[in-house]
Structures are given as structure tokens and as C-alpha cells.
Amino acid sequence: MKDAAPQTIYLADYMAPGWLVESVHLTFRLAPQATRVLSRIAFRPNPDSPRQPFFLHGEDLRLIAASIDGTPVTPQLTATGLTCDVPDAPFVWEAEVEIAPADNTVLEGLYMSNGMYCTQCEAEGFRKITYYPDRPDVMGVYTVRIESDLPVLLSNGNPVASGDGWAEWHDPWPKPSYLFALVAGDLVAHHDTFTTMDDRTVDLNIWVRAPDLDKCGFGMGALKRAMIWDEQTYGRAYDLDVFNIVAVDDFNMGAMENKGLNIFNSSAVLANQATSTDADFQRVEAIIAHEYFHNWTGNRITCRDWFQLCLKEGLTVFRDQSFTGDLHGHAVKRIEDALVMRNRQFQEDAGPLSHPVRPDSFVEINNFYTVTVYEKGAELVGMLKRLVGDDGYRAALDLYFDRHDGQAATIEDWLACFTDATGRDLTQFKRWYEQAGTPRLTVRDDFKDGTYSLHIAQETPPTPGQPEKLPLHIPVALGLLDDTGAEVLPTTMLELTGASQTFTFDNLAARPIPSILRGFSAPVIVASTPPAGERAFLLAHDTDPFNRWDAGRSLARDMLLDLIRQDGGAPDAGYLDGLRATLTDSGLDPAFRALVAQLPSETDLAIALAAAGETPDPLQIHRVRQDVRRHTAEALSDILPRLYADMQIQSPFAPDALQGGQRALGNAILMLLSERDGGAAAQAQFDGADNMTQQLAALGALLHIGKGEDAAARFHDQWQDDRLVLNKWFGIQITMAAPEEAVDTAARLTRHSDFLWKNPNRFRSVMGALSAHPAGFHRADGAGYALLADWLIRLDPLNPQTTARMVAGFDGLRRYDADRQALIRRELRRIADTQGLSPDTTEMVTRLLQ
Numbered sequence: 098m099k100d101a102a103p104q105t106i107y108l109a110d111y112m113a114p115g116w117l118v119e120s121v122h123l124t125f126r127l128a129p130q131a132t133r134v135l136s137r138i139a140f141r142p143n144p145d146s147p148r149q150p151f152f153l154h155g156e157d158l159r160l161i162a163a164s165i166d167g168t169p170v171t172p173q174l175t176a177t178g179l180t181c182d183v184p185d186a187p188f189v190w191e192a193e194v195e196i197a198p199a200d201n202t203v204l205e206g207l208y209m210s211n212g213m214y215c216t217q218c219e220a221e222g223f224r225k226i227t228y229y230p231d232r233p234d235v236m237g238v239y240t241v242r243i244e245s246d247l248p249v250l251l252s253n254g255n256p257v258a259s260g261d262g263w264a265e266w267h268d269p270w271p272k273p274s275y276l277f278a279l280v281a282g283d284l285v286a287h288h289d290t291f292t293t294m295d296d297r298t299v300d301l302n303i304w305v306r307a308p309d310l311d312k313c314g315f316g317m318g319a320l321k322r323a324m325i326w327d328e329q330t331y332g333r334a335y336d337l338d339v340f341n342i343v344a345v346d347d348f349n350m351g352a353m354e355n356k357g358l359n360i361f362n363s364s365a366v367l368a369n370q371a372t373s374t375d376a377d378f379q380r381v382e383a384i385i386a387h388e389y390f391h392n393w394t395g396n397r398i399t400c401r402d403w404f405q406l407c408l409k410e411g412l413t414v415f416r417d418q419s420f421t422g423d424l425h426g427h428a429v430k431r432i433e434d435a436l437v438m439r440n441r442q443f444q445e446d447a448g449p450l451s452h453p454v455r456p457d458s459f460v461e462i463n464n465f466y467t468v469t470v471y472e473k474g475a476e477l478v479g480m481l482k483r484l485v486g487d488d489g490y491r492a493a494l495d496l497y498f499d500r501h502d503g504q505a506a507t508i509e510d511w512l513a514c515f516t517d518a519t520g521r522d523l524t525q526f527k528r529w530y531e532q533a534g535t536p537r538l539t540v541r542d543d544f545k546d547g548t549y550s551l552h553i554a555q556e557t558p559p560t561p562g563q564p565e566k567l568p569l570h571i572p573v574a575l576g577l578l579d580d581t582g583a584e585v586l587p588t589t590m591l592e593l594t595g596a597s598q599t600f601t602f603d604n605l606a607a608r609p610i611p612s613i614l615r616g617f618s619a620p621v622i623v624a625s626t627p628p629a630g631e632r633a634f635l636l637a638h639d640t641d642p643f644n645r646w647d648a649g650r651s652l653a654r655d656m657l658l659d660l661i662r663q664d665g666g667a668p669d670a671g672y673l674d675g676l677r678a679t680l681t682d683s684g685l686d687p688a689f690r691a692l693v694a695q696l697p698s699e700t701d702l703a704i705a706l707a708a709a710g711e712t713p714d715p716l717q718i719h720r721v722r723q724d725v726r727r728h729t730a731e732a733l734s735d736i737l738p739r740l741y742a743d744m745q746i747q748s749p750f751a752p753d754a755l756q757g758g759q760r761a762l763g764n765a766i767l768m769l770l771s772e773r774d775g776g777a778a779a780q781a782q783f784d785g786a787d788n789m790t791q792q793l794a795a796l797g798a799l800l801h802i803g804k805g806e807d808a809a810a811r812f813h814d815q816w817q818d819d820r821l822v823l824n825k826w827f828g829i830q831i832t833m834a835a836p837e838e839a840v841d842t843a844a845r846l847t848r849h850s851d852f853l854w855k856n857p858n859r860f861r862s863v864m865g866a867l868s869a870h871p872a873g874f875h876r877a878d879g880a881g882y883a884l885l886a887d888w889l890i891r892l893d894p895l896n897p898q899t900t901a902r903m904v905a906g907f908d909g910l911r912r913y914d915a916d917r918q919a920l921i922r923r924e925l926r927r928i929a930d931t932q933g934l935s936p937d938t939t940e941m942v943t944r945l946l947q
């Protein structure tokens with residue numbers, strides 16, 4: 098059983114393990130209700146650690162027998178594991194335990210999904226499989242035997258031998274227990290091979306249930322692209338004879354990088370033209386690459402403790418972002434990544450859940466797989482690269498792989514590699530890992546006698562537990578343009594280290610136009626906006642695509658904020674002219690144009706109002722945004738049909754960036770067209786679609802104008818046997834619902850016979866869509882809050898991890914008016930007061946209520 102009173106764990110209390118593991122032999126006799134796990138583990142005292150009592154983690158295990166060096170022992174069982182008297186010398190521990198994977202609904206440890214056995218051990222799930230020092234700094238070499246009648250039996254590493262009803266695997270690379278994996282099921286493989294740069298052939302398999310075999314080709318291609326990229330870009334080759342990927346329907350997260358046996362949420366690996374959107378293809382490719390890249394950044398070099406999670410996650414996200422950028426274009430990718438930071442991470446940082454990229458305490462580590470650790474963690478890697486340059490970065494990474502291969506490392510180790518490889522002092526930079534919150538820059542400039550001066554000040558607002566902030570080391574990419582748009586200063590990396598600093602540029606003929614924070618060079622908010630004329634100029638002329646987009650975005654946001662403050666009206670001519678010019682500029686990538694056409698999100702606008710000290714009204718924001726869309730459709734009605742027609746693709750479908758961009762722009766236009774044509778174009782697109790991007794976008798457009806009922810019914814008929822597509826069907830009806838209907842739609846959908854709520858993807862497709870629809874979720878009577886709370890209370894006893902993650906839907910509560918805040922607090926308290934609430938959810942609710 099778990100400890101009744103969960104403890105807060107502190108980074109400062111870290112102690113090296115008392116006992117190290119040489120080798121681990123596991124035998125699994127699989128049975129749904131009574132799986133036997135036999136373990137034989139060779140321990141030795143850690144020479145670098147003072148002697149400590151011998152302790153093994155264990156939860157929900159029935160101990161059958163234990164022995165040390167062959168002599169039976171009776172360990173003392175505790176709430177979280179066991180202790181035992183052991184010799185002060187190397188010894189062999191053997192144990193047999195029984196577990197019930199069929200009853201495991203938490204989806205952590207060994208569990209079952211659709212008749213198949215699978216595991217999820219990160220972060221602390223291995224202790225639900227057997228007694229073990231379940232911490233990442235204990236690394237061992239595993240040999241695994243699986244006994245089962247199921248035809249496919251997989252574990253980490255290379256296959257050793259197999260026979261009727263059994264298989265053995267050996268993983269030569271020492272690993273922490275969180276990377277252990279086992280799969281047993283009635284599966285088929287999409288097979289391929291890859292030849293590494295050192296000329297070894299690797300067998301590649303994507304294991305699925307038979308009906309999904311036609312959804313594996315894209316993922317396999319993505320895997321091979323990732324393997325080549327890591328060789329070419331980081332010099333890292335794969336290191337086993339086989340690489341297996343398994344698709345699982347019931348999974349709390351996207352995927353897991355278990356050594357040689359990646360386990361994927363089926364939504365993150367299966368894809369084909371008929372069932373997947375361009376966004377799905379992009380996500381599948383990125384996640385496959387991410388998990389593959391973990392083989393070096395996470396597996397060969399792992400984390401000393403869970404406080405160092407960003408060491409593997411920030412770096413691996415940075416690597417998958419670079420991969421996607423290299424393959425499909427950096428400009429659009431950078432904008433997409435910045436949008437995630439601004440829409441999600443800045444929001445997390447501005448509220449009660451704010452925490453540093455490397456937290457210094459936690460109750461439940463599973464609650465720290467956050468956009469701060471992952472995406473802001475990746476931004477820190479990007480900043481390091483900007484500060485030391487491409488060659489310095491490569492040298493630092495080579496040193497990191499060299500020095501720490503086979504080790505469990507820390508952020509200190511990581512930064513030391515940069516310092517040692519490049520000579521840079523990163524003492525101040527390290528604060529980025531320790532200090533939570535989003536820095537705000539204020540910028541002032543002047544020009545005199547040919548000298549241009551830029552004054553930049555930084556300030557980071559207080560966050561929970563961190564009232565005082567120190568100045569950070571911030572790379573600010575700057576370009577200067579003349580009034581024709583030519584660069585008088587190409588992109589230059591300024592290094593802001595003081596609370597405020599002045600940078601000067603001499604010998605200029607005229608006052609230049611600054612382009613600041615190019616490429617989103619740091620995860621900060623530039624609080625001072627240049628005059629509208631300057632931004633319009635940058636939208637038309639900036640040579641940096643990110644800032645070009647951002648100038649347009651900032652104009653759109655200000656325009657919308659003005660309209661919200663005056664409660665509606667038409668967008669100004671300047672905005673519409675800029676949009677017209679961008680949309681019709683065929684020299685621009687359609688994907689880029691689609692991003693420019695996208696209005697700032699409702700959440701983005703609410704955050705901006707709250708930051709200005711105003712109280713956002715979610716319904717009003719929705720209404721004004723909708724008005725702007727209608728006005729825009731009218732003002733651009735002369736160009737929209739043609740533009741829409743231009744974006745229709747005649748050639749065979751390909752899930753690539755070029756076609757994806759065209760479809761994205763075409764579908765942005767379709768939303769506008771639908772404002773005026775009663776849905777005719779959308780209906781035609783729906784009827785004729787030969788791929789999911791087009792079909793789903795058309796359904797969305799129809800639902801948005803209240804004419805989607807028939808199409809939704811047809812969509813359900815067509816896809817009722819495809820669980821991944823059905824998730825989209827659930828989600829889009831809520832996402833596209835009018836504000837006053839979203840909660841009722843969600844409630845109605847929870848009563849649908851296909852609402853299999855115990856499946857995390859299905860649960861998220863409804864409850865995630867609801868909390869992501871601000872105007873619907875924040876309905877004034879609190880019905881949205883109550884519905885979400887009801888369902889979270891219901892899910893918690895079965896699946897605390899997904900429940901806890903979804904409680905974050907209530908983040909942002911402080912932004913809204915007192916009545917809404919009171920209603921949200923009431924629901925959070927109702928959740929908190931639930932008998933037997935999990936530690937995971939308790940921690941999240943407590944933080945939100947602070």
C-alpha cells in the first residue's frame with residue numbers, strides 16, 4: 098500500500114544509493130489475476146556512499162518468498178517497500194511476488210489493455226512489478242524471461258532465445274528501472290530494417306493489433322528519418338540489434354522511451370491518410386523521433402534523480418524540434434513552438450502551478466511532466482546553443498556524451514560540459530533552471546548623432562515560493578532595418594545580464610527600425626510594444642520570419658483587445674489590409690500565411706487582459722473574436738473563393754509540409770467562407786474529402802455555423818469502429834460548439850454509448866475539449882466546472898495520473914471575475930474533500946487552491 102500521508106521530497110535531501118545493482122534476472126509467469134514475478138538481483142555496496150539500511154521499493158505486491166545468497170529471509174514490509182538485514186558485501190537477492198495486471202487501472206506498472214500485457218514504469222512504476230531500488234541512479238543489466246501463451250513476447254534489448262510459450266531477452270546496456278518494459282499480446286508487426294553508419298543492420302518493428310497494420314507505414318518512415326538524423330546531426334547511432342515500437346490503446350501519456358522497446362499511445366504512432374490529419378502526422382513523426390532520440394539523451398545518459406527530469410526532457414524536446422525544423426522548415430516550426438510557450442507555458446508560469454524547469458520539491462513526480470519542464474526546458478537548451486554558437490554546442494554535446502555515457506547525470510554536469518567545452522561562464526545562466534516565472538522585458542530606444550541606443554530592462558514577477566527574482570542571462574537576438582526593409586544590422590545576439598542594460602550601435606545614417614527577440618530567442622515577454630506603424634512595417638518587411646509573423650500577431654491582438662474593451666465592432670482597415678497582403682502573397686509559404694490568418698486564441702486574449710489588470714469576460718472575448726471573423730470574411734470576400742480554390746490539391750495525398758501548408762491555409766479560408774455561404778463550400782469539402790484533414794476541417798466549419806448535425810451523424814457512422822477517429826468526433830463537437838452549448842454537448846456526449854471513459858484518450862477527447870473551450874467551460878453558472886469536477890472525481894480512483902493532469906484545466910482561475918473564481922474554488926474544494934482522493938490529484942488541487 099502507498100503511504101497514507103504523502104511526503105514532500107526535496108532536491109536538497111538527495112543521497113547516493115547505498116547499494117548498487119550489477120545484474121537483474123526477471124522471470125514473468127503471466128496471468129491476468131495472478132502474475133508471478135521472480136527476480137534475482139546481484140547487489141553490491143556503493144563504495145561512494147556511507148553504509149545505509151537496505152531498502153527496496155515495492156507497492157501493491159504480494160511477497161511469496163525472498164532469499165539472500167540462497168538462504169530464505171523474512172524481510173520487514175513497510176508502507177512503501179521492504180527492509181532486510183543484508184551482508185556488508187556483494188550478495189544475490191531473490192524474490193517471488195504476485196501481482197494482478199488485469200486489475201491495474203492506474204496504467205502504471207504491469208497492466209492490461211485490450212487483452213495485451215504492457216508496462217509503464219516511468220517515473221516510479223517498476224516498484225509495482227517487483228521489489229527494487231526504484232530510482233534512476235541505480236542502473237543494472239537486465240535479462241528477462243517471459244512465460245505466456247500469447248504469441249508475441251517482448252522486452253528490452255536483444256532477443257536471446259524463445260520457444261513454445263516463452264521468450265528471453267537480454268539488454269546489454271545498464272539502465273534504470275524506469276526504462277524496463279515488457280509486452281505480451283496477439284500482435285502483428287510492420288517490419289523494416291535500418292543500416293547504421295557503422296554498418297550494423299537493425300531490425301525495426303511496429304507492433305499493433307492486426308486491423309491497425311495499415312496505419313504503420315508513416316511511423317516506420319518517421320523512425321528511419323529520426324535514426325539518420327541523429328547520426329548526421331549528433332553523431333549518435335543506434336546500439337541494439339532490434340528496435341521495437343508497440344501501440345497501446347490505454348496509455349496516460351504520448352509514449353515512452355523504454356530501452357529498445359518503446360511503448361506508444363496508439364494515437365501517437367498510428368496514422369494514415371483516411372484517419373489522420375496533417376497535425377496528427379506531424380505529431381506522430383515528432384513523438385517517434387522524440388522517443389528514439391531518448392536512446393541517447395535519457396537512456397545512455399539518464400537522470401540522477403527526478404528533479405533532473407529536464408536534463409533528458411528539455412534536451413530531447415529540443416532535439417525533436419530541431420529535427421522537425423530541419424525536415425519541414427524552421428520558420429513555421431519556430432512559430433508553432435513559440436505559440437506553445439505563449440499559450441501554455443506562460444499561462445502555467447503566471448498561475449499557482451508555476452515551478453522552475455528544475456523543481457526543488459515535489460509530492461508526486463508524475464505531476465511534473467509539464468510544459469515548463471519539457472518545452473521551457475527545451476528553450477533553455479536553445480538559449481545555450483545561441484550563446485555558445487553551433488560549433489560550441491556540438492563540442493559541448495560531444496563532451497556530454499563522452500563524459501557521461503552510462504551515467505545518471507545532473508544539470509550541474511550538463512552545464513559543466515558547456516563551460517568546459519567553450520570556456521563560457523554559465524553561473525548566471527543556471528538561474529534559468531532554478532527560477533520560475535516568465536521574465537518581462539521593457540525596451541526603450543533613442544537615436545542621436547548616428548548612434549542608436551537600445552535600453553532593455555528585465556524583471557521576473559514573483560511565483561509561488563519565490564518572491565524575489567534575480568536577473569537572468571538572456572540572449573536577445575536583434576536586427577536593425579532601414580526604411581526600405583534592408584538590414585543595416587543582421588541578426589546579432591545581445592546578451593542581457595543586468596537588471597537593465599544599454600546597447601549602442603554607431604555610424605548609422607538614419608534611425609533604424611529594430612527587430613527585437615528574433616526567432617523568439619528567449620522565452621520572455623516583450624512588454625513594450627512598438628507603435629502600430631512600426632509593427633505594420635515589420636509585418637511587411639522583416640527579414641526574420643518569426644518577427645514578421647509576430648508583428649502581425651501583435652497588431653491583431655491589440656486590435657482585438659481594443660474591440661473587447663469597446664465591446665465589439667469591425668477590425669480596422671490597417672489590420673485587414675495587412676491580412677489581405679499576406680494571404681495573397683504567393684511568395685510566402687502557405688503554412689506561414691495560415692499562421693498569420695489565425696487570430697490570437699481566446700486564452701491568449703484573456704491572459705493579455707489579465708496582465709493589463711483587467712478582468713476578462715470569456716463570453717465577450719468569444720463574441721468579439723467571432724465578430725472579427727465575420728467582418729474579415731466580408732471585407733475579404735473578393736479574394737476568398739479564389740484563394741480557397743488555389744489551395745485545393747490535385748496531386749495524390751502526401752502528409753508533407755507543402756501539402757499540409759496548403760490544406761492549413763485552405764481550411765483557414767474555409768472557416769471564413771462558411772461565415773457567408775451557409776456552409777456550402779464546407780459541405781462540398783466534407784462530401785468529397787479523401788483524407789481526414791479535409792473531412793474534419795469541413796465538419797468543424799459546419800459545426801461552427803450550427804449546420805453540422807447531419808455531417809456529424811454521417812461521420813460517426815463512417816468511423817464508429819475506429820477508436821482514434823471517434824476521439825476526434827467527440828472532441829470537435831465540443832470545440833466547435835457555441836459557448837452556451839458546449840457544456841450541454843459535453844454532458845450529452847458523456848451519455849453516448851461510445852464514451853468509454855476509462856480509456857484516457859476518450860476521456861480527454863471530451864473533458865480536455867471542454868476545458869480548452871474557454872467561453873463554454875467558463876459558463877457563468879458554473880455548469881462547466883461542475884461537469885469537469887464530477888468526472889474527475891469519478892476517474893480519480895481508477896486513474897489518478899490522468900485525473901491529476903486534467904485538474905490543470907482549472908489553472909487560470911485567478912484571471913476571472915470573483916463569481917467565477919468562487920465557483921471554481923467550490924469545485925476544487927469538492928474534489929479535495931473527496932474521500933480517498935489520490936495523492937496525485939490532492940497535490941494538484943492543493944496547489945491550485947493556494
Ligand code: 0A1
Binds near residue numbers: 220463466
Ligand atoms: N518519458 C516520456 C513521457 C512519459 C512520462 C511518464 C509516463 O508515465 C507516467 C509516460 C510517459 C516522454 O518524454 O516521452
Ligand code: ZN
Binds near residue numbers: 410
Ligand atoms: Zn521525453
